[in-house]
Amino acid sequence: MDARSGHRVDPARWVAFQTISAVHRDDGYANLVLPKLLTEHHVHGLDAAFATELAYGTLRQSGSLDAVIAAAADRGVERIDPPTRDALRLGAYQLLHTRVATHAATNTTVDLVRTVAPGAIGFANAVMRRIGRQDWPAWLDELGPDDVGLRYAHPPWVVRAFRDALDKKSELEDLLVADNTPAPVHLCARPGRITAADLAAETGGTVGPYGAYAVHLAEGSPGDHPAVKRGLAHVQDEGSQLVATALADAPVDGPDSRWLDLCAGPGGKSALLGSLAALRDARVTAVEVAPHRARLVEHAVRGLPVDVVCEDGREFEDDPFDRVLVDAPCTGLGALRRRPEARWRRQPNDLPPLTRLQRELLLAALRLVRPGGIVAYVTCSPHINETRMTVNETIRRFDGGIEQVDARPLMENVTDSGDGPAVQLWPHRHGTDAMFLSLLKRA
Structure with missing residues (x-):
């Protein structure tokens, strides 16, 4: 019940709608917004599970839902008032992707629009009834039967990036399905x-x-x-554990007591490295540029031999380190199953500044590691520009003396992780995020 309006909306749908609106209106993150709203509105148990399914499912499918809404409304979704648009997305998801009865999905959506946009009641009712006349397979046949991006709710540029990165092109649909399965x-x-x-x-x-x-x-x-x-x-995702452990286990020449995490926030890999360092009489320096993320690192590594420094990793200076981790900022395309809104929020023009930052951080790491030491370059993205191209270009720019170490033997239980020397994990193969790892040893 929205006390300000006096119109009745069931709590689960209201929380789902508010989550969707916060993501689209305020650039919020569903995994942060939703728990607060569930607590605030005292939604628990089955209602909380239903709200979570509606919010995450609608956000994950929003691009495909928009195509259906545009066809049913005979206008682009950008021409629909945002509150009405988000209510229609929520309703369309129920009609096309859940077992909610057609009349229930339609009526509850109209009730929601009556609360948030009273002037659009008739429009919303008409659009919902048009959407409900056919199921999702029929809408696919009408809008794009051969469009895998539409079918599995991925933007075309992401589909292309995955196809380019996969060594087995026939697995593309398996990967897209895995992305739509909650992690x-x-x-x-x-x-x-x-x-x-x-x-x-x-x-x-x-x-x-x-x-x-x-x-x-x-x-x-x-x-x-x-x-x-x-x-x-x-x-911590098992893939993230694997890449951090690979760095800790990779052979180095000489001493092994100074470790560096150059992009440490929010601190999961720093905590694992710090735990391992404590067993080996080593110490970790964790560098994080954002103050709020540096505080998260401090909390994560409490009681471990880890020193947290709030500084830009590209400008950080210290004595040489034996092991360096560069878990570089990236598009996050490898963790789309965890972040339902991310696939629609990221754009191709995000890549150039990110890849430039990745190369600058990797260059800084290569300068900070001592001869005989090792650098692990990690991204949670399989995009070729962020993985192999970044590594190869950085090695080319560095003045020699860098050897790519085969990372596969350091994950001996992991099969089908690529042709080496780098490792690429996949949700559909390994049940992990799509983590990329390249190990670079300074001669």
Whole structure:
């Protein structure tokens, strides 16, 4: 019930609508907005699950839903008032992608529009009834039967990027399906504090198939687990654990006590590296340019041998390090299943400034590592411009003495990760985010 309007909207749909609106109106992030709204409106249990499905599903499918709405409304969605547009997206998702009955989806959407845009009631009712006349496969046949981007709700440029990056082109649709499947929760058992087997037993999870520290949870709120609250574990995708562990296990020549995380926020990899460093009499310096993210790192590494520095990694100076991690800012195309709005928020023109930043950070890392030491370049994106091209171009610009180390033996349990020397993980193959890892050794 919206107290300001006096019109009745059920709590789950109201929370979902407010989440969608915050994402589109304020550039909010669903994973941050939704939990606050659920708490604020006292939505729990099955209603909370329903609100989450509606919000995340609508955001994930919004590009394809917009195509249907535009056809049903006979006008582009940019010409529809934003509150009405978001209500129609929510209604269209229910009609085309859930088991909600047609009349229920239509009536609740009209009730929602009556609350947020009273002047558009008739328009919304007409559009919803047109959408409900046929199901999703029929709309696909009408709008683009051969358009995989429309079918699986991915922008065309992202589909092209995935096709270019996949070594097996026939797996494209499998990857797009995996992107539309909500990601499971992965925990990292902090080395020296708890084993993965003990963490799995304590949380009711299962030990991950690849990493030595990974535990998979079927459901639940990971932050509520006592092991996480006690600092024995933290939430981290198994792919992120694998790339950080590969850096820690890669052979170096000479001493091995100074480690550097050059782009540390929000601190998951710093915490894992810090846990490993504590077992090896090493110390980690974690550099993060954004003050609020640096504070997150400080919280994540509490009690570990990690020093947090709030500074731009490109300008950071110190004595040479033995191991350096560059988990570079990227488009995040490898984690679309975790961020439903990201696929529509990112644009191709985001790439040039990001790849320039990635190369500058990797160059800084190569300057900061000592001869015989190793650098791990990591992105949560499979886009070729952000992976192989960034590595190759940076090596070319660096004045010699850089060897690409085969990273595959450092993930011996992982199969089908590419032809080397770099490793590319995939959601549809490995159940992880699409993490890329290149190991560079300074001669």
